[in-house]
Amino acid sequence: MAKLVKNEEEIMLADAARGFLDDAAPLTKLRGLRDAGKTHDPALWTEMAQMGWTGVLVPEEAGGSDMGHAAACVLAEEMGKTLAPTPFLSTAVIAATALRQVASDRATAALSKIADGTVTYALAIDEGKKFDPETVELTAEKDGNGFRLSGRKRFVVDGGFADRLLVLARTDGGLTLFDIPADRAGISRNATPMIDSRDAAEIDFDKVEATGEDVLGQVDAAMTVLQPALEAGQAALAAEMTGLAAGAFGMTVGYLKERKQFGMLIGSFQALQHRAADLWCECEVTASAILHAGRMLDSDPQAATLAVSLAKARAADTAQRAVQEGVQMHGGIGMTDEFDMGFYMRRARVGAEWLGDYGYHAGVVARLRGF
Template sequence: MQSLLETEDETLLRDSARGFLKDASPVGGLRENREKSRAYDPGLWREMAQMGWSGVLVPETEGGADMGHRAAGILCEEMGTVLAASPFISTSVVAASALRNAATDRARHSLTQIAEGAITYALAIDESAKFAPTATALTAAKAGNGFTLTGRKGFVADGGSADRLLVLARTGGAPGEARGLTLFDIEADRAGISRTATPTVDSRDHARIDLMGVSVTGDDIIGELDNGLAAIRHGLEAGQAAVAAELAGVAGGAYAMTVGYLKERKQFGRTIGAFQALQHRAAHLWSEIEVTASAIANAGRVLDEAPDQATMAVSLAKARATSTAKLAVSEGVQMHGGIGMTDEYDIGFFMKRARVGAEWLGDYGYHAAQVAAVREF
């Protein structure tokens, strides 16, 4: 049955993605990645690229599918449902969105490589415990015809495995100021860069990146000097909408697993799903997931149709998705009972992913403040 939130083509995309991921990346695949100490399954990423997913936001002129942000959100939802690990959001959403606005030959070449699945990116922006781009203190000191980058970035998603980095650095001003920031696109193995794995509860690839006297040139700059926030804005909002969509998928996956358990587990001679108190909790969760799905769909549509006016829709989607995912995984673990806290059951993996996703690219408080600012509260 087609959702009222989707076109026929979008429904076909969702069905295709769901069928593929069910076989190629079941929830149990996370255990395999963890056991092999790898960020993601490279074979799975190659298959995603062959299906055109890696180029979902890359223009057709650069070899991409250019399906739009709503389509990217659908893919993220389905990945979230099975906890599929990949560099999709960092590379195919954040980096692709930033690079397609750069309009340089180098950026176009990188977009082609992204569409082919040949390179991956990571966004090196956070320096403290919370998402705060204007707080950037990493310096880009003038050195001859170029700059020298010195400083540290933390909580860099996909930072340990990425081929290239988008680094936000300060070329002027002081931490806290929006002006004086510049965005650089550099190789992850450039001299002076060191990467340290940062273990997170969701067993994904996160890293701390230290830059000690890294030489960069004007060719490495994306957008305008001292105006890096403008260069990365669309990439950030696209990424925030994508993370929100993934969290919606996490909520949906946790809900489905919990309802399945309620229908199977017996207590006092009857399935626990027959108890009205648990039915009420499940019904409430379903309602929250449906409302959040509308916010996710709206964010994708606004990004496609009016990207310069997307802040409100994106932050609303991220805030709601964070809240809904938290509710879904908490209810899931509780309704599974004590076994919900064990590693043997997959429901705990959903809780861990929801916790990390809640922080990535801005937590609930950050996005609630964004909505309030747009509404002039």
């Protein structure tokens, strides 16, 4: 397959994002937030809203910039390079895509709030140790004209501070997706910083009331709304992980050009040159897969599953290789908290698990290819 490359508009968007993020969200910002016991930066989110990033997938009639999934992936990739601590994936990508599947005044109003940065979302879907939407056990029992939600969700990324929750529940005839405020009576959140210093929560639902208006889409037909949102999130997460790999690679190459052993720059050692070249090739091929996934979501979303799962599987593998090589080539300093490579390693680990790990997506690719 020929290598896919960014077009002129995508290059301009990436350059603009890079200039902003290097100044507004460098790695030192994440370290400072972690040391202060914080998991996100509301001020940064506000700035992103002012730049139109929060509305990247919001229609123009709802106040968004509607740049498309390929553009969302470009932004996510640049955010991955500095590990910008924002709810971009959960809100601007996943929630916005889900809401776009529903033609209602309420959905349009919610999209407007995402675009102007005044509301954040979290996706409450996982319950077990692995991503598996079809095995949801949280129940939504009929209660008059509405429902009562009972159960527990785990690994709800951004769930500790999100204003609203997209909750996947089991109803009598299948699965139903609900859009409810995170502070509704009966909801209790136990937020815990993850190893990458970001927020995740375990959320309990104790007979939480939900009306028919809280249903996003149709009862018993959650995947009609949720599947496009999941694939959008998986593609953007893969892009973030590709940016992460590029950031770790750049840090490693910079070190190879500075560190001396035996009076020589270690970057002159052929063995390290070969390892760096091999990693660069992997990063480039994975970046092509990400571009392809984003463009498929824009041009033919019904046929994008293979491209998205291929991108997520490759991104998880490439990011893991990038941080492992980075730590090894830095030697002992690579394992210390004082050095930033550890932030890339921890984010790579979390990203590999969220929205389906390598095994999950490799299985999807194998199935779609007839194996």
